[in-house]
Amino acid sequence: MQPTDSTSPKASNFLRQIIEADLASGRDAGRRFAGTPGDAQELADAPLDTARIRTRFPPEPNGYLHIGHAKSICLNFGLAQDYGGVCHLRLDDTNPEKEDEEYVQAIRDAVRWLGFDWVVGGVNHEYFASDDFDFMYRGACALIKAGLAYVDEQSPEDMRRNRGTLTEPGVNSPWRERPASESLERFEAMRAGKHAEGSMVLRAKIDMAAPNINLRDPAIYRIKFAHHHRTGDRWCIYPMYTYAHPVEDALERITHSICTLEFEDQRPFYDWVLAQLADLGLLARPLPHQHEFARLNLTYVVTSKRKLAQLVNERYVDGWDDPRLPTIAGLRRRGYTPGALRLFAERIGVSKSDSWIDDTTLDGALRDDLDPQAPRAMAVLDPLKLVLTNWDAVMGSGVLDDCHAPVHPHHPEWGQRHFKLGPQVWIERGDFEQIPPKGFFRLFPGNRVRLKYGHVIECTGATFDAHGQVTEVQAVLVPDTKSGTPGANAVKVKGVVTWVGAADAAPAQVRLYGRLFTQPQPDAGGRDFLCVLNPDSLRVVSGWVEPSAAQAPCGTSFQFERHGYFVTDLRDHAPGRAVFNRTTTLRDGRAG
CATH class of the missing domain: 3.40.50.620 (HUPs)
Incomplete structure (x- = not known):
């Protein structure tokens, strides 16, 4: 898609x-x-x-x-x-x-x-x-011959000191007026590797009193004995950017x-x-x-290459494509789409004034891009077992009910996805309360809800461990209430619960990514950005997903109903090993 x-x-x-x-x-x-x-x-x-x-x-x-x-x-x-x-x-x-x-x-x-x-x-x-190194060298030689550049042998410290300040003019180098032939000879010797790094540079001859410090005889070539990834050791002088x-x-x-x-x-x-x-x-x-x-x-990000490299090299993150990084590789692995980034760039526009863009703007563009194209799926990220105690009596022993839902609610041409409902399903732990708070319409003893795309059920109780933690919820199936059948509307309920069937759900590792930093401007005022790393920027949970999601290839985005947008990981997702990264939630809950 x-x-x-x-x-x-x-x-x-x-x-x-x-x-x-x-x-x-x-x-x-x-x-x-x-x-x-x-x-x-x-x-x-x-x-x-x-x-x-x-x-x-x-x-x-x-x-x-x-x-x-x-x-x-x-x-x-x-x-x-x-x-x-x-x-x-x-x-x-x-x-x-x-x-x-x-x-x-x-x-x-x-x-x-x-x-x-x-x-x-x-x-x-x-x-x-x-x-273009050959041409750049030829251009530098032409500038020297025209009296527009010279080789300066001041130390780097002297060059900085003699450059002046915003309010004071610079001081001419003692080599500024050396003959062009002498500068050319020195420059050729620089190229031949006859001088040490830092011993001399080629400078443009402009104006050491210029109000713009960048015009005070800027360096245009320096000596650098370094192997180049394309030219090898052919050059030991390199042009300034x-x-x-x-x-x-x-x-x-x-x-x-x-x-x-x-x-x-x-x-x-x-x-x-x-x-x-x-x-x-x-x-x-x-x-x-x-x-x-x-x-x-x-x-909530840093974009300095030096700081990004520090995060990678010191293993605060898992490589340049870590989904918490603002690198394009990281954004891609997290599930951001090319269309979302193009839309984001268009929305923020172009100006001459520096400003800060809230990261929620990027997520807004992502949701607008993904919503019409991401297939839907159900997933349970904090699993709690739900047992339908009358399943065999109502549906028959060993029977599984075929359920289906649209791949996308606004694209009927994309067809249906299929999954099985049986006597045991997984639901979200938060969908059950023994003593429900006001306004809670999901599972609690005596309440009826609909298993989305399935039947109406009535909660009958729950099992707790020695610490008071619920380990299982029990319910009974209300007959003849399956979605899409004539009896679907016979029983009115206020709550709908997403689920996956224990019979065909696939286990999945789900990585819940958040902001890498706790402060909106991590390095503001010279602050050490490592001091505001978010310790909760990644939480890994073991969940269950419906079959259509588990079988998807790497890099496939889904909207997990109720949860948000997720993508199969580009690096770790594989057949039989489902790994999903949370891209963003369905709505922004971080603003303000």
Whole structure:
């Protein structure tokens, strides 16, 4: 069953307005593209780009993607789709110490699972920053020769101290005015591995008194003796992300480079890099434009990759796909659907202002997506045995009654699910009270209820252990009251009880997941987020489910009647071993 997205018109936002204005003005009308990234020379004779816009989703492959990345994926791929464009998948692998092929594959899986693809018209638009290392090096050499970059041999401490503050200008490096030929020689020696890490960096020469500290001669290359997951040991110098990012955008002919707000102060340097390399004849115009939006801040989660990695590595959770994590792998395993995440991204919208989104908004989108598509089933999560003492007398010894219910109440074409009613069934422990409180309409001695989709029964008593804990409930079957038969309405009852038959119910491990943290902003104010871990974020119970649910393949979502939405676990569910994860409850009981 495929998720269905809303067909309502997409809400406008400032990014859509920018794109529409750019298209109307023809800002990028002369853009050329040959099907692969290219510099000015390679694009000179390339055809005009058939894509109206080009966006990109550029994660670093140093961890698993999370809910914030899901918003960015939906935004970048969605805008490209809506405006007749193409979105590239770019792996920004400029930091070799933290990157791994495992993360590359996890990123691909996450994007495709969300319903998007970077292969358009048979052209694969997956790119790696490392594919452009040669050009980046060539661009850096051109900047040096033009007097726009220099090799600085200050210590990292001196560089930080001489950078200045928000109110005081920086101090020029003593190597700032060294001849271009000398900087070029040093830079080539850096590449050849002749200098130690931290001994020197290549810096852009802009303005050490600039009000924007990011323009005070930022570093563009550093020495790093680290094995790269794609280039091996070919390089021992690596470009800084702030230099690589605009270069990659330009080579890929990106029109709208959409970033989160923390990159807003970097935009002047982004524009500086592009303008200088274009003036030097290395990059083709028109050049990309960077636009920033507010990142997603969701309550009761952390999205820092460093903190997520700490939770995984220190075993506070069971891997990157732990259903309590906000990683896309974790959300998927918990039972969140691609349609729900797309709907969530659409509902929260795009703005320029940081704000916190309540996590109940995500669950609301999930319920709206799952309700029309999740098959129904009955399950008992806190089992209590119910014995129908007159079963043999009324139905016959050894007889089981065939019961059925719709797979989905609003989709009769999906057919019926079937299960057996017999002399023993499992009910929820909370459905019996020896002394019922006011307003309790389920099982207590002398009361009649309907076993849903089955017969009316009358409670006759219960058995208790030495501690006063009920161990069994007894009842009698009221004849000729089965649902769907002429006598079904002959006996009126106020209570309906869900159940599963002992004859064909399947045992199931059910994992009841809750919030991982007890505070809505776990790391607010620099707080140690580990101090507010929720000790009750996972409760595992042994329950019973009807046959249709137990036989479902991994990753199948159900609405367990009365309980909420559950999914067969992607990792542990198997034939003969039913494992379900609670995705969310039927209604939000956590707000307020």
